[in-house]
Amino acid sequence: MTVLVTGADGYVGWPTALRLARRLDERVVGVDNLARRDWVEDVGSVSAVPVDDPETRYAAEPNLSFVYADLADRDEVQQLLDVHEPHTVVHAAAQPSAPYSQINGERALYTQRNNLSMNVNLLHGLKDAGLDDTHFIETTTTGVYGAPEFPIPEGGATMENQGERDDVPFPAMGGSWYHVTKSFDNANARLANTQWDQPVSDLRTAIVYGTETDETEELGLPTRFDFDYYFGTVVNRFCAQAVAGYPLTVYGKGEQRKPMVGLRDTVESIATLVEDGHDGEGVDVYNQVTRPVAIVELAETIQEVGEEFDLDVEITHVENPREEDEEHQMEMENERFEELVGEPQSLEAGVRDVLTTLTRHRDRITAREDRFLPEVLLD
Amino acid sequence: MTVLVTGADGYVGWPTALRLARRLDERVVGVDNLARRDWVEDVGSVSAVPVDDPETRYAAEPNLSFVYADLADRDEVQQLLDVHEPHTVVHAAAQPSAPYSQINGERALYTQRNNLSMNVNLLHGLKDAGLDDTHFIETTTTGVYGAPEFPIPEGGATMENQGERDDVPFPAMGGSWYHVTKSFDNANARLANTQWDQPVSDLRTAIVYGTETDETEELGLPTRFDFDYYFGTVVNRFCAQAVAGYPLTVYGKGEQRKPMVGLRDTVESIATLVEDGHDGEGVDVYNQVTRPVAIVELAETIQEVGEEFDLDVEITHVENPREEDEEHQMEMENERFEELVGEPQSLEAGVRDVLTTLTRHRDRITAREDRFLPEVLLD
Numbered sequence: 043m044t045v046l047v048t049g050a051d052g053y054v055g056w057p058t059a060l061r062l063a064r065r066l067d068e069r070v071v072g073v074d075n076l077a078r079r080d081w082v083e084d085v086g087s088v089s090a091v092p093v094d095d096p097e098t099r100y101a102a103e104p105n106l107s108f109v110y111a112d113l114a115d116r117d118e119v120q121q122l123l124d125v126h127e128p129h130t131v132v133h134a135a136a137q138p139s140a141p142y143s144q145i146n147g148e149r150a151l152y153t154q155r156n157n158l159s160m161n162v163n164l165l166h167g168l169k170d171a172g173l174d175d176t177h178f179i180e181t182t183t184t185g186v187y188g189a190p191e192f193p194i195p196e197g198g199a200t201m202e203n204q205g206e207r208d209d210v211p212f213p214a215m216g217g218s219w220y221h222v223t224k225s226f227d228n229a230n231a232r233l234a235n236t237q238w239d240q241p242v243s244d245l246r247t248a249i250v251y252g253t254e255t256d257e258t259e260e261l262g263l264p265t266r267f268d269f270d271y272y273f274g275t276v277v278n279r280f281c282a283q284a285v286a287g288y289p290l291t292v293y294g295k296g297e298q299r300k301p302m303v304g305l306r307d308t309v310e311s312i313a314t315l316v317e318d319g320h321d322g323e324g325v326d327v328y329n330q331v332t333r334p335v336a337i338v339e340l341a342e343t344i345q346e347v348g349e350e351f352d353l354d355v356e357i358t359h360v361e362n363p364r365e366e367d368e369e370h371q372m373e374m375e376n377e378r379f380e381e382l383v384g385e386p387q388s389l390e391a392g393v394r395d396v397l398t399t400l401t402r403h404r405d406r407i408t409a410r411e412d413r414f415l416p417e418v419l420l421d
Numbered sequence: 422m423t424v425l426v427t428g429a430d431g432y433v434g435w436p437t438a439l440r441l442a443r444r445l446d447e448r449v450v451g452v453d454n455l456a457r458r459d460w461v462e463d464v465g466s467v468s469a470v471p472v473d474d475p476e477t478r479y480a481a482e483p484n485l486s487f488v489y490a491d492l493a494d495r496d497e498v499q500q501l502l503d504v505h506e507p508h509t510v511v512h513a514a515a516q517p518s519a520p521y522s523q524i525n526g527e528r529a530l531y532t533q534r535n536n537l538s539m540n541v542n543l544l545h546g547l548k549d550a551g552l553d554d555t556h557f558i559e560t561t562t563t564g565v566y567g568a569p570e571f572p573i574p575e576g577g578a579t580m581e582n583q584g585e586r587d588d589v590p591f592p593a594m595g596g597s598w599y600h601v602t603k604s605f606d607n608a609n610a611r612l613a614n615t616q617w618d619q620p621v622s623d624l625r626t627a628i629v630y631g632t633e634t635d636e637t638e639e640l641g642l643p644t645r646f647d648f649d650y651y652f653g654t655v656v657n658r659f660c661a662q663a664v665a666g667y668p669l670t671v672y673g674k675g676e677q678r679k680p681m682v683g684l685r686d687t688v689e690s691i692a693t694l695v696e697d698g699h700d701g702e703g704v705d706v707y708n709q710v711t712r713p714v715a716i717v718e719l720a721e722t723i724q725e726v727g728e729e730f731d732l733d734v735e736i737t738h739v740e741n742p743r744e745e746d747e748e749h750q751m752e753m754e755n756e757r758f759e760e761l762v763g764e765p766q767s768l769e770a771g772v773r774d775v776l777t778t779l780t781r782h783r784d785r786i787t788a789r790e791d792r793f794l795p796e797v798l799l800d
Contacts, residue, residue: 116530144616147545151495154537158605162533162598166526192585199582201592203754206571213580213592214608217615219541222608226537229593229601236596237523365615375582 043068045316046128048113048160049135050074051096054181054247054308056265057255058132061313063103064257070105071126072096074135075112077156078266078273081142087270087413090282090403091253094263102261113160116167123164123171130316131168133180135160140185140218141416142272150219157223158230165234177320179243179312180231182224184301184331184374186246188215189366193373197327232325241320245312245379248331251277251392252305253399265305267399270413277302277340279414281396284348284355285404286411294362296338299372301331304387304395311382318382328379332386334372340389347393351401422447424695425507427492427539428514429453430475433560433626433687435644436634437511440692442482443636449484450505451475453514454491456535457645457652460521466649466792469661469782470632473642481640493535498542502550509695510547512559514539519564519597520795521651529598536602537609544613556699558622558691559610561603563680563710563753565625567594568745572752576706611704620699624691624758627710630656630771631684632778644684646778649792656681656719658793660775663727663734664783665790673741675717678751680710683766683774690761697761707758711765713751719768726772730780 045062049055050072063070074096082088093099100108111118113135136157137143143153161180168176187194194212201210211232214225224246234240258264268274269282280290311330320326338357345355362368380386387395400407424441428434429451442449453475461467472478479487490497492514515536516522522532540559547555566573573591580589590611593604603625613619637643647653648661659669690709699705717736724734741747759765766774779786 116527147541147549148495150545151538151541154541154609155534158533158537159530162526162530166529170526190580190589191587192580192582195582198592199580201569201571201578201580201589202586203571203574203578207581208570210569210580210594211592213577213590214604214611215589216608217612219609219612222605222612225593225608226601226605229595229604230533230598232593233596233598233601 044126044128045070045130045132046126047072047132047134050108051076052078052134053266054250055134056099057258057305057309058134058312059106060102060257061255061309062316063106065313068105069107071107071109071128072100073109073111073113073122075110081137082268082270082273085142085270085272087268087273087410088406089266090269090400090407091264091267093266099263102263113163114156116163119163119167120170123167123173127171127173128176130177130179131164132312132316133164133178137220139272140220143218143220153220154223158226161227161230165230165240168240169238174238174240177241177243178231179245179315180227181245181247182227183221184246184248184329185216185221186214186225186228187212188217189370189372190215193375194329196329196375196378235325243315243320243326243328245328245330247308248301248303249275249277250303250305250308251275251396253396255306255309269407270410271416276300276337278396280341280344281393281400282407283414284344284353285397285400286407288411288414289356289358290341290344292337292341292357292359293364294359294368296341296359297336298366298368298370299334299336301334301372301374302389303330303332304392307332307383307386311379314382328382329374329376330379331374331376334374335389343389344393347390347397351397423505423507424449424509424511425505426451426511426513429487430455431457431513432645433629434513435478436637436684436688437513437691438485439481439636440634440688441695442485444692447484448486450486450488451479452488452490452492452501454489460516461647461649461652464521464649464651466647466652466789467785468645469648469779469786470643470646472645478642481642492539492542495542498546499549502546502552506550506552507555509556509558510543511691511695512543512557516599518651519599522597522599532599533602537605540606540609544609544619547619548617553617553619556620556622557610558624558694559606560624560626561606562600563625563627563708564595564600565593565604565607566591567596568749568751569594572754573708575708575754575757614704622694622699622705622707624707624709626687627680627682628654628656629682629684629687630654630775632775634685634688648786649789650795655679657775659720659723660772660779661786662793663723663732664776664779665786667790667793668735668737669720669723671716671720671736671738672743673738673747675720675738676715677745677747677749678713678715680713680751680753681768682709682711683771686711686762686765690758693761707761708753708755709758710753710755713753714768722768723772726769726776730776
């Protein structure tokens, strides 16, 4: 019995593989091509937390193993699935940065081809390996939802025209060349489910923040932590800015709410879903989100918790470069996710986690603090 | 002033390029990599109508020219756009066969990578060439709609959850690895429109039938006509079966209605849209459909018109291999399309067109009549 975790060198993938290895009496195979390390180097940054090589990480538990493979390559995927015959695939591999995908046409094309190819190869690979009972879990993004003026369902919704109605999947509302790839993957996973009954779960992951999980702490094998404009999500980047003594720049009023989730809860929900197995017959959608948080509330929380670390955090409001509703409330159903995770970590506790870690690595951050902003000359 | 037509060697692309060259006092540049010829050969079939090489076709009018290029290659696209600076791009290039995309994982991956790459390269290429005023017209498919239980809008629709509502784009409901690519392209075109105001029109093309247009007839330069299981659409394939004395096989009751449109109207609507230009500010959606037709009505029309050609057309009902509602009515709004095309050709007249052409090429069809059915051993 094997669980395959893709993107197993990544921010979410590594702690997930580690928790699964600890919790399950099974082999956990992590696969990655280490591309994330290259992308971050490509934008001139580093992980704030120094991370070990996969060889060191994957020696941590006897039932963990690591395979270097490029999932955009069909043959490599097929070989991997044929050999390991996983009963569950946690697909957490992707070029996951919206700003990176927005740099230029080359990065947009790379992002879309890379993410799409991995998804197609895994889905068809499962079928061709005779693994059509394998639970395919993909971590996608709440970014597929855009910012509609109704509470976002956990799954499809009702569409209406001329007074008649039907339930439909959620449309592709993502605002970047990255975000839409996760809608593409959704559509493909639905095909695998309708055409050959592949059990599929779609974890729509919110903005993840955090540094440690119980296992990474205990073993001293941390996950990476990006804080640059391209790969640092807003919570993590703001915390790094706070530690570097750099003001937190809030776009406009900052009352627009963004869905967020802690790393600990992200990992726990995936592990529970792997243990519990596929819930229904169709594509199960989970909104992997604790709650939407206003950007200004986030900044103020970091300011407040920062005092415990003797950080004097400044908040500045700048003109919003984005066209967005600065008061968008982003209501999002998450009952199914809550069942997976139990009592979630508070934003305050998550920020405390992050600041605890980052204050130990202040020098690595201040050495790259110019990376907080986009490099317009990047090509 | 130049119009660029992609897929310019294809079934719709060639007669479209020809009509534009005749109608406009401008250069019309057709681009293609001739892949369709390879795909049809790959499935062991041929065009029922012998077709000329692009060199011969594109010598027909002084303002027509042809470029051999692979649009999945970023550099080739950029060069093409930089050199020709089109004010309108008609993007009719694609691997357009659902059954071909369903053959196996390799074909699925190829179809998705090919179609997606072309779309990304054209959209970003326009931006990078400084052609963000160029009207980008893509022929997609009514297959993006699936078969919902409400009249299909010509554009987005209203989504509702917990009593609140908003207008959203149509979700990806396509049922094949090909069909969903057109939803991917829709999402990308929306990004180009929202991010840098690229004028975009999305012609959602129904099942096209027909052989000739006024120009192909007059010049004796016909478009291709596929009748095999993979590349022959249902109307054209049924007509070929009728000519070959092969029974028309209706799946189940055959009362399910499918959206259809004649080739003459398809070409005319594109030409009008090129002339008229982009209509609004957003992404203009047109349902390029005359009307939905029940499969059994289609078969009976061919049977009836067949009598004029001394064809004794047999209709057989076989068990439906597909999971579909055999009475789905497929209501579809098409007011915007009708404004482009005026009085459409009737199905009966279209079938008469096709049978007139095909009875001249009966031998080419009967030589390949085993191609009406899927080749299960194809790999």
